[in-house]
Amino acid sequence: MLQHPPAEPGMREDEVETPALILNLDAFEANLATMARRLKGRNVALRPHAKTHKSPVIAHLQKAHGAVGQCVQKVGEAEALAWGGVSNILVTNEVVGARKLARLAALAHVATIGVCADHADQIDALDGAAAEAGARLTVYVEIDVGSGRCGVTSPQEAADLVKRIADSRSLTFGGLQAYHGGAQHLRRFEERKAAIVSAVGIVRATLDALEQGGLPCPAVTGAGTGTFDLESTSGVYTEIQAGSYCFMDADYGRNFDENGAPVSLFRQSLFVLGTVMSVTRAGSAVIDVGHKGVGVDSGLPLVWEKPDIAYAGASDEHGNLKFTPSHNGALKLGEKIRLVPGHCDPTVDRYDWYVGVRNGRVESLWPITARGAMT
């Protein structure tokens, strides 16, 4: 069941039912503009990752700021976007299983659909599904550039897979998928730079192998919010897949920039709004947001603009707030608190609605159409 919206347009933020996912629209729009400015002149395309936002509405706003298409991780996310009018979608992931492949191929009738592969069997299955549907799929070969997760581990394996795609009936080679997930949250700029220098080296070696095989490579796609400045100026990446930049989160806030200061290019636009629901003891209070309402995989949320209050522990439906001695007066029952999620992506995936807020008022409600789209 889709949950009913926790707010209505025009309502004050403090009237919103909680927990609710709040989007500061000014900050969100500023982030879209900042990314467009930052990439200008770098000769790279922006293909934001919808695993973060899961919303055709946001995809269209990103397109208005220059995005060439969207990334997703799951076929269900691709469906939600394609059915919402997004015309160019790359599944940055391997897709395994006959039913999923049939769904993916069906989508290729209404949108340009790319997908990744790191194994010959996947390519054969994709070719079969596309042929069966009478559709064409664009296939990217995923190479492991340092994360140790998916992706082939040698240039020759990549070249073999590209050759197999070229020899297929219904597939087009799209390029290399070269995302270094493990680099995004390395804290020091120098660590992130070293990781991406290494990734770029692997990409170059792979491009060399393709060239030697007479296999043109149309694109190199990858990068996230933590490192996109590096890939986008590397000379080998042609497309940037950052997702979190539109929202940001507490964990990205723990990264440092090249001057050793906390990263500050993008603004925090995403919040979970909670309500103080129990105040039975001094120095603490209970908020109605637990780990069902905010992702804790990358640490606990922060309390926004109240540095003297800590979110000290999460159970399923409750959060324990603790006050430092400097706090003047206890939190009041019913008081609203904005939390900065530790990790934006899994937090968004718990909600059905964005509550867009401007100047303290609810301006818009956007459904999170791909919420829970895991298959």
Added chain:
Amino acid sequence: MLQHPPAEPGMREDEVETPALILNLDAFEANLATMARRLKGRNVALRPHAKTHKSPVIAHLQKAHGAVGQCVQKVGEAEALAWGGVSNILVTNEVVGARKLARLAALAHVATIGVCADHADQIDALDGAAAEAGARLTVYVEIDVGSGRCGVTSPQEAADLVKRIADSRSLTFGGLQAYHGGAQHLRRFEERKAAIVSAVGIVRATLDALEQGGLPCPAVTGAGTGTFDLESTSGVYTEIQAGSYCFMDADYGRNFDENGAPVSLFRQSLFVLGTVMSVTRAGSAVIDVGHKGVGVDSGLPLVWEKPDIAYAGASDEHGNLKFTPSHNGALKLGEKIRLVPGHCDPTVDRYDWYVGVRNGRVESLWPITARGAMT
């Protein structure tokens, strides 16, 4: 958007699209029967906690095994159950906010609705909302019996709140809410026993204070899957709120019983089914279940009946499987793997459907109606 079901009745389990929430129906039904047998003759009622299962279907099956009603944590969960025909619901939580209170009071026209309070202002607000709706609400006073979360912290405070309920226009005093969440996962039986002995002492002191105030207490409700044996034989608890017993999870599997053996009263009935989607390196594989698909707040999932394979790390949509040296042969692309969730409640909350399986075939699909019901 409700996600489409990942399976159809009659399908083999290995044909189910993944990630999927699998319910072993034999084990699930055995757990319901085991709880009924265990509580027989103890003069306590069973009111299972629907924060675990979020499904009217399961609530009705529990009623058929003797449950007197259901617990929930959120008004949205109460709505999902009441609209699904559950006639007796206790919100084991404080509810704060005018819109929520109006929704709760509205439900009291179609079901018997209980709710907790630990502050006079909550009682006044509940009374106002019930009067406004022309309904009666049953209010339980929550006492802190050791968790340090919600609940009043002295018998006198409890007595004052009970008096306030008795003096209200539209509220009925239901009893004491006395749940010790912190005791459920204490590993050793002796630790759990000591915690519940302490909780029972606090309950008794509170009952004494009510008696001195001439305030009859109709019920003492609480207990979870980790400790219900203790509360149900305590002589003071009249109602048991266990939830996880119908599913179990890896974290409950780390509790030891009074003989020092891992607890084994209930069977593992809940699984997340995943598919091996990438196999590019020796000794490891990638499965399509990350922390968006399985709760990691209480530890990583276990691989079911494959002790030589470990789920070693979760990212949003991927799980890294590692093989111990004893493993014969690599996992195959497309192979299905059952995971035992670290924590059942938040895992269920990520899915729209239970896939009920018996003898390797899909028997039934049940919607998780209260998935995401957070307000």
